[in-house]
Amino acid sequence: MVKVLEHYHLGENNYKIIFDVPKLVKKSEPGQFVVLRVSENGERIPMSIGDMDAKTGALTVVYQILGKTTALLATVKPGEHIMDCVGPMGNPSHVDKKGKYMVIGGGIGIAPIHPVAKKARENGNEVFGIIGSRTQNLLFFEEEMRRACDHLYVCTDDGSYGEKGFVTTVLQRLINEGQKPDFILAIGPVPMMKAVCNTSRPYAIPTWVSVNPIMIDATGMCGACRVSVGGVTKFGCVDGPDFDGHLVDFDQLTSRLKMYFPQERQSMEKFEREHQPCYIGLKESPKQTA
Numbered sequence: 001m002v003k004v005l006e007h008y009h010l011g012e013n014n015y016k017i018i019f020d021v022p023k024l025v026k027k028s029e030p031g032q033f034v035v036l037r038v039s040e041n042g043e044r045i046p047m048s049i050g051d052m053d054a055k056t057g058a059l060t061v062v063y064q065i066l067g068k069t070t071a072l073l074a075t076v077k078p079g080e081h082i083m084d085c086v087g088p089m090g091n092p093s094h095v096d097k098k099g100k101y102m103v104i105g106g107g108i109g110i111a112p113i114h115p116v117a118k119k120a121r122e123n124g125n126e127v128f129g130i131i132g133s134r135t136q137n138l139l140f141f142e143e144e145m146r147r148a149c150d151h152l153y154v155c156t157d158d159g160s161y162g163e164k165g166f167v168t169t170v171l172q173r174l175i176n177e178g179q180k181p182d183f184i185l186a187i188g189p190v191p192m193m194k195a196v197c198n199t200s201r202p203y204a205i206p207t208w209v210s211v212n213p214i215m216i217d218a219t220g221m222c223g224a225c226r227v228s229v230g231g232v233t234k235f236g237c238v239d240g241p242d243f244d245g246h247l248v249d250f251d252q253l254t255s256r257l258k259m260y261f262p263q264e265r266q267s268m269e270k271f272e273r274e275h276q277p278c279y280i281g282l283k284e285s286p287k288q289t290a
Contacts, residue, residue: 001081011137013065022057030115031093037084046215050111062111068267090241101125102181106188117148136161168199197245209245
């Protein structure tokens, strides 16, 4: 059993949860992920690491309600326990010295670029960060990212906060202004990661992405997390989660992510009929902070 130390409603369907897992934190590196199980008979869900505190053993995960299991997770209150938090899983991100190191986070993908940015800066890189969301209410970790990066750019699709436009709008502008990065790590929705790769490809900028395929055991046994990279089948759990974005087949990834939409929708509808809104009883996180 794993104790929940803190749990916040960030706005709309976004939540931040902090677990007490000192042994796990001690072995974790930026870019890796954990697998959660809320209850004994529940499914296993992969979650990116949003932050780690080696002194306290606290591990932060930011998640979005997309189905029954994440909705169930949102009902767990501070002081209560979930069944499992297993990890670290996957391979760490490339954070060695590359020069101008850029991290791009879209939506919920803002969380996992945070520890990567901190580590990349510690390793001597000049870190550029771009974070974006559809609207201001969906932004989080802004102050954390400002501390982690040398330069941070914030944008929203609707212009309600920061620059108006997509993360690729900012990326293209920076390239045009002579701030071409030496390396990019992009994490977020599949269309966003694909757009970042399309923007960086003409400039031959090494661009890696963290993929989010359907995953079950996260140890390479089941093969559910298959992703095509350069025409070769890779497993997101043990070969990733980071891959060269210029080689990822994003169309296949998108198709595979939709495989169980009808079943997931049916399960979520049943859950919503039987439970009150998930954020009831959880504190609201201060705007623009973790």
